[in-house]
Amino acid sequence: MKNKILPIAFSLIFIIIFILFYKGLQDTSIYTPKSKIKDKVPVFSVNQFNSDKTISSSELFKSDKFYLLNIWSSWCVPCRKEHPLLMELSLRENIELIGLNYKDKNKNANSFLNELGNPYKEIIFDKEGIYAIEWGAYGVPETFIIYNNMIIEKYIGPLNEQSLDEIKNLIK
Amino acid sequence: MKTVKIFFIIFFIFSFNHLKANDDENLKSKITKNLRCLICQGQSVYDSDSEFANSLKTLVDMKIEEGLSENQIYDFFKDKYGEWILYDPIFHKNTYFLWLLPLLMFFLGGAIIFKKLIKKN
Helix, strand or coil: CCCHHHHHHHHHHHHHHHHHHHHHHHHHCCCCCCCCCCCEEECCEECCCCCEEEEEHHHHHCCCCCCEEEEEEECCCHHHHHHHHHHHHCCCCEEEEEEEEEEECCHHHHHHHHHHHHCCCCCEEEECCCHHCCCCCCCCCCEEEEEEEEEEEEEEEECCCCHHHHHHHCCC | CCCHHHHHHHHHCHHHHCCCCCCHHHHHHHHCCEEEECCCCCCCCCCCHHHHHHHHHHHHHHHHHHCCCCCHHHHHHHHHHHHHEEEECCCCCCCHHHHHHHHHHHHHHHHHCCCCCCHHH
């Protein structure tokens, strides 16, 4: 009897490990951070675009109003693709668009806006990319919907028609 | 001959001392080696040269200058990106298996060897 316990225990452990690894193989290896919805807007003070003035997060986001924070850059190709959608959204009165210009050159960013239009009410300038980290972002483009100083929705990657409809429903 | 040998051993040990660089720089590389680059997976922030990793390095620098401790810096990034960003997973109910399995295997192996030795004797 005693001699039998050991092989059984070993085969059990082997089977468990095999199942774990086999399941692991099928899992996607690409990780995206859990979107931290219902999180507070980070507190920061940052330079304004095209100016030397700084602006704080409390000045940017007032309560009882919808805001869309969009992280963009002139060198980011997907940003070009989503730009018309942002322009469309900027026509609505119940949402204010704020741009976070990520690791960009002032000249290039300006020509990007001149070419495609400026949907943003306010643009903040993140030269080092550190304020984007405060938002838990990890690249461009990324979009956050803010209401009452809370992040209520987050889109990683460029916006599309479907996400635009979702946003429109949110701000109804 | 013996004194020459001892001299060389001492010289060899002390010659490593100059490798000890600035403390802040050491702390920075220690922290960035334990942070996972989220857009270039399989690489640490320390190894990566992506935009994301470079921003993280700058931020770690700033946090060290602000006087935050190593654990406070880890907590900051954990809060922003979740525990996945740390290479060294923290011991809690989701990671019991991960931490305890090697120990369990070690003791099991030890027990088998011990049993065999007793049998032989």
